Amino acid sequence: MDWPALALSLELAALTMLILFPAGVWIGRALAWRRFRGKPLVEAVLALPLVLPPTVLGYYLLVAFGGTSPLGQLYERLIGQQLVFSFEGLLLASVLFNLPFAIQPMQRAFEAIPLEVHDAAACSGLSAWRILWRIELPLAWPGILSALVLTFAHTLGEFGVVLMVGGSIPGETKTIAISIYDRVQSFDMAGAGLMSATLLVISLAAITATFMTTQRPERLPRV
Amino acid sequence: MSEQGLTVRLRQSSPIALDAEISCARGELLALVGPSGSGKTTLLKAIAGLLRVRSGLINCGDETWLDTDRAIHVSPQQRRVGVVFQQYALFPHLSALANVMEALHDVPAAERRARGLGWLERLHLRGLEHRKPAQLSGGQQQRVALARALARGPRVLLLDEPFSAVDRMTRLKLYEEVADLRRDLAMPVVMVTHDLDEALLLADRMSILSDGVILQSGLPFEVMTRPESPRVAGLLGHRNIFRAGVLEHLPQGGTTVIEWRGHRLRARLQSQFAVGRQVTWTIPRSHVVLVGRGTAGESGQENAVDGVVAQLVRLGENASIVVHVGGSDRPPVFLSVPMHVVRGHDIAPGAQVALRFLPEAIHLMPGDRDPSRRAHVRAMQTDNI
Numbered sequence: 001m002d003w004p005a006l007a008l009s010l011e012l013a014a015l016t017m018l019i020l021f022p023a024g025v026w027i028g029r030a031l032a033w034r035r036f037r038g039k040p041l042v043e044a045v046l047a048l049p050l051v052l053p054p055t056v057l058g059y060y061l062l063v064a065f066g067g068t069s070p071l072g073q074l075y076e077r078l079i080g081q082q083l084v085f086s087f088e089g090l091l092l093a094s095v096l097f098n099l100p101f102a103i104q105p106m107q108r109a110f111e112a113i114p115l116e117v118h119d120a121a122a123c124s125g126l127s128a129w130r131i132l133w134r135i136e137l138p139l140a141w142p143g144i145l146s147a148l149v150l151t152f153a154h155t156l157g158e159f160g161v162v163l164m165v166g167g168s169i170p171g172e173t174k175t176i177a178i179s180i181y182d183r184v185q186s187f188d189m190a191g192a193g194l195m196s197a198t199l200l201v202i203s204l205a206a207i208t209a210t211f212m213t214t215q216r217p218e219r220l221p222r223v
Numbered sequence: 224m225s226e227q228g229l230t231v232r233l234r235q236s237s238p239i240a241l242d243a244e245i246s247c248a249r250g251e252l253l254a255l256v257g258p259s260g261s262g263k264t265t266l267l268k269a270i271a272g273l274l275r276v277r278s279g280l281i282n283c284g285d286e287t288w289l290d291t292d293r294a295i296h297v298s299p300q301q302r303r304v305g306v307v308f309q310q311y312a313l314f315p316h317l318s319a320l321a322n323v324m325e326a327l328h329d330v331p332a333a334e335r336r337a338r339g340l341g342w343l344e345r346l347h348l349r350g351l352e353h354r355k356p357a358q359l360s361g362g363q364q365q366r367v368a369l370a371r372a373l374a375r376g377p378r379v380l381l382l383d384e385p386f387s388a389v390d391r392m393t394r395l396k397l398y399e400e401v402a403d404l405r406r407d408l409a410m411p412v413v414m415v416t417h418d419l420d421e422a423l424l425l426a427d428r429m430s431i432l433s434d435g436v437i438l439q440s441g442l443p444f445e446v447m448t449r450p451e452s453p454r455v456a457g458l459l460g461h462r463n464i465f466r467a468g469v470l471e472h473l474p475q476g477g478t479t480v481i482e483w484r485g486h487r488l489r490a491r492l493q494s495q496f497a498v499g500r501q502v503t504w505t506i507p508r509s510h511v512v513l514v515g516r517g518t519a520g521e522s523g524q525e526n527a528v529d530g531v532v533a534q535l536v537r538l539g540e541n542a543s544i545v546v547h548v549g550g551s552d553r554p555p556v557f558l559s560v561p562m563h564v565v566r567g568h569d570i571a572p573g574a575q576v577a578l579r580f581l582p583e584a585i586h587l588m589p590g591d592r593d594p595s596r597r598a599h600v601r602a603m604q605t606d607n608i
Contacts, residue, residue: 125328
């Protein structure tokens with residue numbers, strides 16, 4: 001069992017989830033209610049990671065983060081180390097390739113809140129923050145929760161992008177998915193099997209827990 | 224009149240056309256009546272501040288909520304409006320009490336619960352405070368929405384088709400409750416409805432809205448019986464709309480005489496229409512009397528004309544009758560009479576009958592003033608009216 005790889009994967013997944021929670025709420029909410037020119041293009045760009053092969057996405061991120069790219073150079077100047085093949089680079093890539101998994105369910109959840117409910121809240125004197133906190137988030141919560149769990153599980157299992165952007169540096173960018181691949185390459189099927197089973201159990205548990213918490217209680221009969 | 228009330232003036236051509244001027248005094252209930260898509264809800268949303276209008280002015284008491292010339296647009300939160308939405312828009316995840324308490328969030332926490340409970344009790348919702356909206360009936364949801372709207376102590380109460388989503392029995396009960404509640408409400412109340420009966424029952428005044436334009440405002444019964452234009456008459460469901468010429472005014476008799484399809488008809492005195500002028504006239508179907516079978520001459524009554532029954536439909540204890548006067552190619556006369564009259568006179572389609580128009584119910588309106596519209600309308604249908 002490659003414990004450092006498992007810990008790294010869990011840390012990466014948790015941080016990705018943490019970053020995408022506010023970002024997803026903000027973007028998902030804006031896409032749900034605002035109309036603006038170019039919205040379909042924005043939605044298409046955000047959905048790209050769903051359809052692109054992970055290696056293609058990884059390739060572009062590698063080029064974008066690399067030492068010769070403006071982003072890579074800026075990062076190096078500011079932090080003093082390169083972005084690619086680092087945990088931070090991996091985290092940024094992870095956030096980007098998880099965008100559709102986080103945003104789309106959240107957007108659908110916000111879209112499902114009737115506009116009248118939002119208007120009623122404003123007319124009841126609730127500030128924008130209070131509307132978000134007291135009305136929108138509780139109503140959108142099932143969608144937000146499943147978005148976060150999807151993001152978590154998807155980060156644990158991502159292979160192609162992680163390999164391209166992070167390489168496979170033990171303790172820095174070597175995730176459990178890559179470790180499993182390595183074990184298979186070196187014919188350690190027992191090790192690969194144990195880690196695969198661990199990943200399977202964690203993912204299944206997370207998704208089951210989401211279904212349990214978001215399942216609506218049975219409606220009581222009308223009186 | 225509306226020193227302390229609400230005055231609204233809104234104008235814009237897009238995205239939704241609006242040309243509306245309304246006022247509603249404190250304690251007054253104004254009904255905005257119009258067909259679907261006439262801009263009623265748009266107007267209500269603009270008053271609530273939920274919709275930005277290109278050009279307009281909204282004053283409530285001594286506050287200005289909207290003044291586009293001075294770039295003033297007060298947010299819905301600061302306007303203090305109470306709104307009951309068509310589908311109630313209750314917060315589905317909160318209990319009835321929590322829904323009301325949410326509107327009281329700026330009240331000290333210690334008072335909030337007691338005041339929320341007080342409002343629920345006032346609207347006969349005692350014992351239901353912990354139910355979620357989905358566990359309440361339509362009428363109960365409506366009451367929670369009303370409690371939530373009133374809890375804030377609004378400066379204006381806006382009701383958007385508040386009774387449309389409940390069954391008839393519940394609606395009748397709610398009418399009584401609203402009428403009862405209104406005695407204590409000192410704020411202007413604006414109610415949107417497409418139901419004329421509802422407006423007649425509850426409103427102090429009503430405004431007729433069509434395509435975003437206020438066509439007429441006034442006392443409900445007056446608007447109903449004295450529409451200012453054929454368009455308003457049409458929107459109010461008048462079917463008897465005809466053209467005639469003004470023959471003479473007889474002030475002593477309180478009468479204006481018009482000429483219609485070769486008949487001299489006496490109408491209530493309406494001397495604002497010059498002699499010789501073409502007018503449009505209307506009469507409620509309930510004020511057309513079925514004199515009986517035979518001819519008008521035989522009846523010897525004034526304002527009587529001959530006709531042939533074209534259609535007779537029984538609607539409960541009443542019959543809706545369509546009668547051709549002066550030929551079947553002309554717009555017919557519609558009348559509504561009790562079934563016993565139909566049976567008594569043995570009325571059936573094809574029967575020759577005499578009708579009488581009650582003079583006090585004949586209401587004159589200008590013809591179409593707009594020449595292009597007049598030409599268009601004439602081309603469409605009115606040559607033979």
